[in-house]
Amino acid sequence: MKKLMLGNEAVARGAYEAGVMVATAYPGTPSTEITENIAKYDDIYAEWSPNEKVALEVAIGASIAGARSICSMKHVGLNVAADPLFTVSYTGVNGGLVIMVADDPGMHSSQNEQDSRFYAMAANVPMLEPADSTECKELVKEAFRISEEFDCPVIVRLTTRIAHSRSIVELGEREDISLREYRKDPGKYVMMPAMARARHVEVEKRMKRLGDFSNQATLNRIEWGNRDIGIITSGIAYQYSREAFKDASFLKLGMVYPIPEDLIREFAAEVETLYVIEELALFLENQVKQLGIKVTGKDVLPVVGELSTGMLKEKLLGQGPEPGCSTEEKVPVRPPVMCPGCPHRGVFYVLKQMKLTVTGDIGCYTLGALPPLGSMDTCVCMGASIGMAHGMEKARGREFASKTVAVIGDSTFIHSGITGLIDIVYNNGTSTVIILDNSITGMTGHQHNPVSGYTIKGEPAKQVDLVKLAQAIGIERVRVVDPYDINEFEKVVKEEVSVDEPSLIISKRPCALLKGVKFEGPLRINKEKCKICRICMRIGCPALVDKGSHIEINETLCGGCGLCTRLCRFDAIEKAGDLNEKC
Amino acid sequence: MKNVNMIIVGVGGQGTLLTSKIIGNAALKESYHVKVSEVHGMSQRGGSVITYVKLGSSVDSPLVEKNEADIIIAFEKLEALRWIEYLKKGGSLVVNDQQINPMPVITGREKYPDNIIEKLRHMCGYEKVIAVDALKIAKELGNTRVVNLVLVGILARLMPFSKEIWLESIKESVPTKYYDVNKKAFEVGFGLM
Structure with a gap:
């Protein structure tokens, strides 16, 4: 059966067909749909772990216990999971272990565009890279075979355009893979110095064998065309290159680490001009150059952002785009915005009014940095808001801390905010931390987490009690507030920043997009009462529109959360239905 | 088998x-x-x-480049204007005559351009721009979420697929209880052309 599948969905299918028994992940664009789709298979245990480090540790445990296991994350998640990664490279596996990592060139939904291929090199782990959905499925299955044959984890790297593109996939059957026998083997699995020294020797031998394998593997293939131009490429860059250079010869790599050195030499010797076409850093290019081979690549192509067929045509073939339709009109930008009814909106409005320094974090609420709310000072990585607020206090003193708050989502707090909060308590900080508890992991498209009370399969689970947790680590001031009640919210923030001890404010309101969240219906402006003071415009709600002469509410967008009515001093915002009834 | 390149643009x-x-x-x-x-x-x-759709006998890159789209489907008219450079000469634009203000317009810093549909017609050729108030149609059908199916109905007239194939695909892509309203929206779009 053929199916049009998202790259991520095809990875999930590959895991299913490969007989995977355990799948773990922390959600992160562009990797989220891998595990969402795996969770649909009853034969596979799947979980959202609290963070990528835990996710990988669970997958390692499952592998050593004898099951084929897969762990998925976005590129920055691999930073979090790097600690276990570097050592599982030494222990090797029992059941096959595959780590999916999805890079985001162009930063469609990320805070950096790091190139995860360097992790393969640094951790001595082989890496595969598919170029479409069919390859996503097939390479995942191949990765499990390599993992078990070479006794090592295998990373499969995607990029946004592979993960989030749909192409045709032929479905296969699930392999009948049974649990491998579990054997206690401290020399292999207890990595203390004496054992690890011996394992490192094995790792180096393995990489040598993997280098030979790479030369022979069908994963790496030469597609001969015209020999004037030869192109070494992989992943989505292969697709762009294929489209831009119809007649050239290709060395298409499915295994990007270790590279097939002999095959590259053979290919290079046969072509006149050699290009390495890859997105982001000079990963393949530098390795090819180390073989003493002359290539053209990043001397012409950018290391920043995505490539495209058009860019290759322009920069390598000198063919500019033909003029088509075009406009001289100034088109206003459309940045992402918090949804109408979003519970974060009131929080950032209050923080802005109070002119606080706000250390921010990763999630929908990072949009609080954009105008008109514009009330976030920093955003670095998952959990950083809390440690950074503490660092600011230690650098600038208590007075500065009384004008600073850290803002972090519920899922992000569980991911890596807890340790920062413990640090504040332990090291006599006085920071105020606000957890935006919207009962879901929002930005990645509504995944459950340890605070939401459900598992990935929708089964009920114990909920982390944030209040008790804070009390247990030594925070005595914990407040729970409704962010729709902005007056109360402001009062609480004022009190908490002014006290000489750490405090936690839990801003509690479910995401407006969650099923079951209902408002009373659209609002409208009563033009007779409205004085056009524009105070309502300060909350940056997409349903409120400044028409110049008057303010309007877009009734299609407005759900009726009522935040704007709490700001209006003239009682000029009312239920849209009211006026109709009067008519 | 002719290649068809398409982009679908709108507001998240x-x-x-x-x-x-x-x-x-x-x-x-x-x-x-x-x-x-x-x-x-x-x-x-x-x-x-923006979403890219490419079909034909063989497709490499999943992305459509500037001046390569045979068809643009725009769910909002400012977005049609933003992405119009992707339309190749002689290509068709299906545009939903709906205005959703972006934040710079909402806050009054920038202006939403006037007469967008006329401008697009001027740029791309009068007969190549199909404008429809799909939101109004969807409201009449009792579900504002079926705007997309009205547009798909119009698109179906521009594509070489049979109507049955469209309906099958819709049936498989929407929840069963919403099939009827989605089918109705498709039929209205299909009937407009």
């Missing part, structure tokens, strides 16, 4: 992803090679979004 949350899924599945049923490239994550929160 308008239902562009379902549209591309329906088109992609219909293409698969008609035995085309097809690739669809989507946007997930942050831009889906009310930002400008």
Whole structure:
């Protein structure tokens, strides 16, 4: 059966067909749909772990216990999971272990565009890279075979355009893979110095064998065309290159680490001009150059952002785009915005009014940095808001801390905010931390987490009690507030920043997009009462529109959360239905 | 088998992803090679979004380049204007005559351009721009979420697929209880042309 599948969905299918028994992940664009789709298979245990480090540790445990296991994350998640990664490279596996990592060139939904291929090199782990959905499925299955044959984890790297593109996939059957026998083997699995020294020797031998394998593997293939131009490429860059250079010869790599050195030499010797076409850093290019081979690549192509067929045509073939339709009109930008009814909106409005320094974090609420709310000072990585607020206090003193708050989502707090909060308590900080508890992991498209009370399969689970947790680590001031009640919210923030001890404010309101969240219906402006003071415009709600002469509410967008009515001093915002009834 | 390149543009949350899924599945049923490239994550929160659909005998890159689109489906008219450079000469634009103000317009810093549809017609040729108030139609059908199916109905007239294939694909892509209203919306769009 053929199916049009998202790259991520095809990875999930590959895991299913490969007989995977355990799948773990922390959600992160562009990797989220891998595990969402795996969770649909009853034969596979799947979980959202609290963070990528835990996710990988669970997958390692499952592998050593004898099951084929897969762990998925976005590129920055691999930073979090790097600690276990570097050592599982030494222990090797029992059941096959595959780590999916999805890079985001162009930063469609990320805070950096790091190139995860360097992790393969640094951790001595082989890496595969598919170029479409069919390859996503097939390479995942191949990765499990390599993992078990070479006794090592295998990373499969995607990029946004592979993960989030749909192409045709032929479905296969699930392999009948049974649990491998579990054997206690401290020399292999207890990595203390004496054992690890011996394992490192094995790792180096393995990489040598993997280098030979790479030369022979069908994963790496030469597609001969015209020999004037030869192109070494992989992943989505292969697709762009294929489209831009119809007649050239290709060395298409499915295994990007270790590279097939002999095959590259053979290919290079046969072509006149050699290009390495890859997105982001000079990963393949530098390795090819180390073989003493002359290539053209990043001397012409950018290391920043995505490539495209058009860019290759322009920069390598000198063919500019033909003029088509075009406009001289100034088109206003459309940045992402918090949804109408979003519970974060009131929080950032209050923080802005109070002119606080706000250390921010990763999630929908990072949009609080954009105008008109514009009330976030920093955003670095998952959990950083809390440690950074503490660092600011230690650098600038208590007075500065009384004008600073850290803002972090519920899922992000569980991911890596807890340790920062413990640090504040332990090291006599006085920071105020606000957890935006919207009962879901929002930005990645509504995944459950340890605070939401459900598992990935929708089964009920114990909920982390944030209040008790804070009390247990030594925070005595914990407040729970409704962010729709902005007056109360402001009062609480004022009190908490002014006290000489750490405090936690839990801003509690479910995401407006969650099923079951209902408002009373659209609002409208009563033009007779409205004085056009524009105070309502300060909350940056997409349903409120400044028409110049008057303010309007877009009734299609407005759900009726009522935040704007709490700001209006003239009682000029009312239920849209009211006026109709009067008519 | 002729290659067809298409982009679907709109505002995050308008239902562009379902549209591309329906088109992609219909293409698969008609035995085309097809690739669809989507946007997930942050831009889906009310930002400008673009989805690419390419079909033909063979497709490499999933992305459509500037001046390469045979068809643009725009869920919002400012977005049609933003992405119009992707339309090749002689290509068709299906545009939903709906205005959703972006934040710079909402805050009064910038102006929403006037007469966008007329400008687009001037740029691309009068007969190449099909404008429709799909939101109004959807409201009349009692579900504002079926705007996309009205547009798909219009698109169906521009594509070489049979109507049955479209309906099959819609049936497989929407929840069963919403099939009827989606089918109605498709029929209205189909009937407009």
